[in-house]
Amino acid sequence: MKTASYRWVILGTSVITVLGALGFGRFGFTMILPAMKEGLSLSQSGAGSLVTSSLAGYLVMALTIGTLISLAGHRVLITVSLLLLAASLFLIGVSRQYGSILIFCFLAGAGSGGANVGIMGLPAFWFTPRQRGMAGGVIVSGSSFGLLVTGLVIPRILAAYGPRGWRYSWMFLGCSVLLVAVLCFLLVRNRPSDLGLALNRRGAAGKQPEKRPFRRMGSVYRSGAIWHLAAIYVMFGFSYIIYASFFADYLVREIGLSVSFAGFLWSGVGVVSVVSGFLWGAVSDRLGRKYGLAMVFFLQTMCYVFFGFSHTPFLMYASALLFGITSWSIPAIMVAAVGDLVKADLVPAAFGFITFFFGIGQVIAPIAAGRIAESAGSMKWSFIAAGAAAFIGAAASLLLKRRKPAAQ
Template sequence: MGEETGRRVGGLHYGWIIAIMSVVTVLGALGLARFGYTMILPSMKEGLGLTDSQAGDLATANMIGYLVMAVTCGYLASRFGPRIVASIFMCIIGASMILTGMAPNFQVALLGRLLTGVGSGGTNVPVMGLVPAWFSAKRRGLATGMAVSGSSFGMVVTGLLVPAILGRYGGVGWRYSWYCLAGFAFVIAVLGYVILRNHPRDKGLAPIGAVETGVAAPVVKAAALQWGTVYRAAPVWHLALIYILFGFSYIIYTTFFARYLTWEAGFTTQAAGALWSMVGIVSVISGFIWGSVSDVVGRKYGLAIVYFLQFLCFTIFGLWKAPTGYYLSALLFALTAWSIPGIMAAASGDLLGDRLAPAALGFITLFFGIGQACGTFIGGRVADLTGSYTLAFVIAGSAALIGAVASLFLRTPERAL
């Protein structure tokens, strides 16, 4: 037919519906399940009598759960389809949040956060691997950048909702906060199952940005997929090693953001929550901006620029101990927050095509999870040893700078392997 399929179905390609639902799904998988902990932590820490190391360990357990599911869910999504896998694990997120809210001690809270991580990995990896199938390579960065903005909306919701719940229910407010977020997770699970579709051919369409040929792409059976391609490709390993550095650095910043501001910077819980929400609002555009930039200048240069800006963000937050420094750091993070996961998802599709993209993303997310687990483990212990989070943020900045340099050496093939 020779026309872009993006103009079909009454002017709106179903791929855009998929993109919107992916935003909502990421909101639940990461925005609520992971970043909700940032705002709940100060009250939860007090309620359970936790040390800074234990607070870090709860975040580490969440990352370990995410890590465990990263590779497995990449396979499951490629084998059974992202739609059903993401919906099931979103329900696990909801159940684990209820468990966390009911926790009488550190050990039960640790189990709750571990299971939340399992649910997050089992939801986020499949849905981020699904998005590239609906968009051609020239629009893939924009699409995945749109999907990761769900984390931003989650920050807005938790930054406004959690302080309100804490103010209303006092010492047990952190428990009600988890129950409330769990309710959102169950609703998102149902919506995802109803709305998501695994591939454009399920709707008789071609990807957005592709040229309609009138012939559906052949269905490749999972058994016939060359899984070894994922693990043997040198560019995939390079992406994975770069992704470790993002996981390590950003998780220190986001986990201890509110705790640092209320403990060392003199912010009230409400002021820290307001700033966190503002970061969330501004960061909505981060995925769009840098995903689109990577479509134009290439994935490696897009990654390098973002890593360098985050190096400035983390370092300023730790060393410039004044309101100007805190707000400048927050702005830098907001402008770059979720761009790296979006670019990584697009790069996975570029490297291995839409059928193996979930498996590739799952593989590199394994390394991302390792970085996150190490970041929260080290960040909490550095705070206990030094009595401050300053050094932890400087370490995070150093990791981001290494990521910027390493990104410049990334090589990608002209077409999918």
């Protein structure tokens, strides 16, 4: 089997990995959180702290991922991360104490971050620079399938098991991630040379990487272009996590819709979002990263503002549609943009670095959104704040400079 053939195995496995790491590991909160709040008698801030704990774990892993991958390799780190995630999700379901759940949420976030950032670094080894936006876009579609599964399955589990439904939901997700970990271990390879395959003549896999790339990681942290991407990524982390975490809670508790309808709409977002990463990744391959990012951020600004005023059906559906067609595009463009700036063996470190700042936005956002909601008496203004952050992201994206892809 040649490199050109096995890269599609890598791509398919990567989609399934993101399904487990983000689709189940992070977006499971969207549908489970309302029942979890009721079962544990949590305030808005208390629920936000659970989300923040998970995101803090993601943030810590993002900062260390470059060194860990250089020592263990993508395959080992991704598999171990998925195993940690699977165990943590299951233990969230069986834990009785709020403090214990906070700890397991943190560990779940670390597992999610390790698997997601690790898998997003693989296109740099398996695809050419002009294909990386497309490849990253396909990979992030795993989150879309996660939305689809959780939106359809979790409400049925909640309805079937009543007060204990949220616990069984986490157990179901934990067992599902365990299966993903096994598949990942069997199929993922770090680079074509691991299978004795010929390297791509156009530079997809490039030269055999150095054994200690972490010695050159300082160049990543000194790059002004990388810091610029990190600043933009903060805005995405802050804005999208408010929408993704409180989507169902807002529709159920403030708009007065049923859990099943919120799940149906969330699944609809998942269906539409399957093409979002691929679509906008390809747009960025053709028009450039700055214009791709700016267009997506502008559409997401409209999405969040519409949702804040979604007491009318038109705005509610328009918001869901806008989120669906743009949802996972920014991570896809970001990993391609990083691949343009650094050599392939430094992509995990660079993407992990900007993801750390993305994580800062995510950690701050749920707590800020909860406090805004409690002060204003409505989640509406939390979504308006998300829209303001997305607008800043659009403006910052237009300031990016076009650069030639780094030599691999």
